[in-house]
Amino acid sequence: MSTRAPRDASVHRRGGRGRRMGRRPSGSGDTRARILDAARQAFGEHGFDGATLRDVATRASVDPALIHHYFGSKQRLFVAAIELPVDFAVTVPALVGGPPDRLGERFVRFVLDLWGRPEVRPLVLGLLRSAATDPVARAMLRRLLEQGPLVALAGALDRPDAPLRASLAGSQLVGLMMARFVVGVEPLASVDRETVERAMGPTIQHYLTGDLD
Amino acid sequence: MSTRAPRDASVHRRGGRGRRMGRRPSGSGDTRARILDAARQAFGEHGFDGATLRDVATRASVDPALIHHYFGSKQRLFVAAIELPVDFAVTVPALVGGPPDRLGERFVRFVLDLWGRPEVRPLVLGLLRSAATDPVARAMLRRLLEQGPLVALAGALDRPDAPLRASLAGSQLVGLMMARFVVGVEPLASVDRETVERAMGPTIQHYLTGDLD
Numbered sequence: 271m272s273t274r275a276p277r278d279a280s281v282h283r284r285g286g287r288g289r290r291m292g293r294r295p296s297g298s299g300d301t302r303a304r305i306l307d308a309a310r311q312a313f314g315e316h317g318f319d320g321a322t323l324r325d326v327a328t329r330a331s332v333d334p335a336l337i338h339h340y341f342g343s344k345q346r347l348f349v350a351a352i353e354l355p356v357d358f359a360v361t362v363p364a365l366v367g368g369p370p371d372r373l374g375e376r377f378v379r380f381v382l383d384l385w386g387r388p389e390v391r392p393l394v395l396g397l398l399r400s401a402a403t404d405p406v407a408r409a410m411l412r413r414l415l416e417q418g419p420l421v422a423l424a425g426a427l428d429r430p431d432a433p434l435r436a437s438l439a440g441s442q443l444v445g446l447m448m449a450r451f452v453v454g455v456e457p458l459a460s461v462d463r464e465t466v467e468r469a470m471g472p473t474i475q476h477y478l479t480g481d482l483d
Numbered sequence: 484m485s486t487r488a489p490r491d492a493s494v495h496r497r498g499g500r501g502r503r504m505g506r507r508p509s510g511s512g513d514t515r516a517r518i519l520d521a522a523r524q525a526f527g528e529h530g531f532d533g534a535t536l537r538d539v540a541t542r543a544s545v546d547p548a549l550i551h552h553y554f555g556s557k558q559r560l561f562v563a564a565i566e567l568p569v570d571f572a573v574t575v576p577a578l579v580g581g582p583p584d585r586l587g588e589r590f591v592r593f594v595l596d597l598w599g600r601p602e603v604r605p606l607v608l609g610l611l612r613s614a615a616t617d618p619v620a621r622a623m624l625r626r627l628l629e630q631g632p633l634v635a636l637a638g639a640l641d642r643p644d645a646p647l648r649a650s651l652a653g654s655q656l657v658g659l660m661m662a663r664f665v666v667g668v669e670p671l672a673s674v675d676r677e678t679v680e681r682a683m684g685p686t687i688q689h690y691l692t693g694d695l696d
Contacts, residue, residue, distance in 0.1 A: 317615065320616065398615060399615040399616050401615075401661075401666055402611060402612040402613075402614070402615035402616065402661075402665060403530050403533065403615065408666050408667070411666050411668075412666050412668055412669075415662065415666070415668045416668060416669055433669070434670050434671065434674060434678075434682070437662060437669065437670060437672075438671060440662060440668055440671075441655070441659050441661070441662035441663070441668065441671060442654070442655050442658050443658065444657075444658040444661045444662055444666075445653075445654040445655050445656070445658020445659070445661065446654050446658065448614075448615075448654070448657045448658065448661065449628065449653060449654035449657055452614070452615060452621070453614055453624050453625050453628070453657075454621075455624075455628045455653055455654065456625075456646070456650065457646050457650060458647065458650035458653075458654055459650075461647060465647075465695075468695060469647070469651055469695045472689055472693070473655070473689060476685055476689070477682070482678075482681060482682045483681055
């Protein structure tokens with residue numbers, strides 16, 4: 271299978287960066303990133319089941335064969351696409367470091383910031399939408415919630431039942447995402463971020479640090 | 484048994500033409516109920532998009548034509564199937580009537596009871612799964628959360644921002660359903676009900692009655 275990029279240079283530009291289409295090696299990182307970006311958009315709109323490699327290829331302006339070259343399969347592309355661009359070794363200490371009684375609010379703010387990033391929003395939306403019906407996406411979301419940042423954060427707080435605390439907080443975040451962004455439940459869908467942070471901060475605080483009995 | 488039960492009549496009026504159905508077999512109420520039951524199962528397993536009228540017919544052991552006869556379309560069947568079998572005029576006062584500081588816990592218990600009922604569980608699961616990708620199901624879930632029991636409950640408490648409170652609480656319930664039943668996030672998916680009630684009660688309490696600022 272050829273690894274050469276398609277010839278039509280007109281479809282290869284994004285964000286005004288003109289790129290040469292001749293020999294590939296120097297641009298391969300960009301191509302991979304562009305495919306990931308397109309995959310997040312496609313998964314976000316159509317879910318894992320509905321998104322097609324052809325659609326991803328079109329959005330990324332590459333030949334579908336190139337996606338196979340880089341990722342091997344739709345599932346592996348999905349796995350790569352949902353990797354959060356966050357270094358939790360840095361994030362968790364920063365979150366834990368502030369005033370202890372506002373930890374929940376800081377975490378909600380952090381999550382809303384993260385979801386607000388254009389490369390993250392479609393990814394999380396796609397994962398949620400797919401998880402509702404697709405077993406692969408469901409397993410990924412489960413892994414994210416059972417082994418991801420919330421677990422690291424709950425663990426760093428040195429309270430009993432850290433895994434349960436993490437999964438309770440995770441359930442509220444999943445619900446927030448569903449209600450605010452997927453289903454659009456008013457007025458939660460359109461109140462400003464600060465309102466969400468203030469209202470939901472105590473919930474996350476309760477789950478992570480409060481008395482669960 | 485009457486050949487023109489009121490519920491059947493209302494369904495036919497919803498068709499918009501007020502058409503008469505002619506003579507009905509005396510078991511028509513049962514048949515309708517069996518179709519609804521089968522629809523909840525099918526929607527629960529496959530979502531609105533994935534469920535087929537043929538599958539519903541097979542589960543209900545009826546001819547597909549009979550589904551058309553009773554419900555007219557898949558969407559109208561869906562609308563009828565997701566109607567919660569709960570009388571909120573009774574439920575809300577009962578919930579509000581107990582000790583005020585345990586309202587949240589009572590509501591979580593009520594919801595877990597409701598979801599535990601075999602005719603409700605697949606219905607709610609189906610609605611959630613479908614809502615992730617299907618606009619019709621999304622609109623129904625939105626309506627349930629914007630005009631359903633939580634809004635009645637929040638309104639009965641006479642606190643400011645009742646709609647926001649209802650949507651916040653709704654987001655936690657959606658998240659609980661997703662995490663515990665759809666995605667299976669451990670340990671939340673397998674802890675006993677009492678643990679969920681105790682842990683999540685204060686959250687609903689906070690949303691419905693607490694200080695949101």
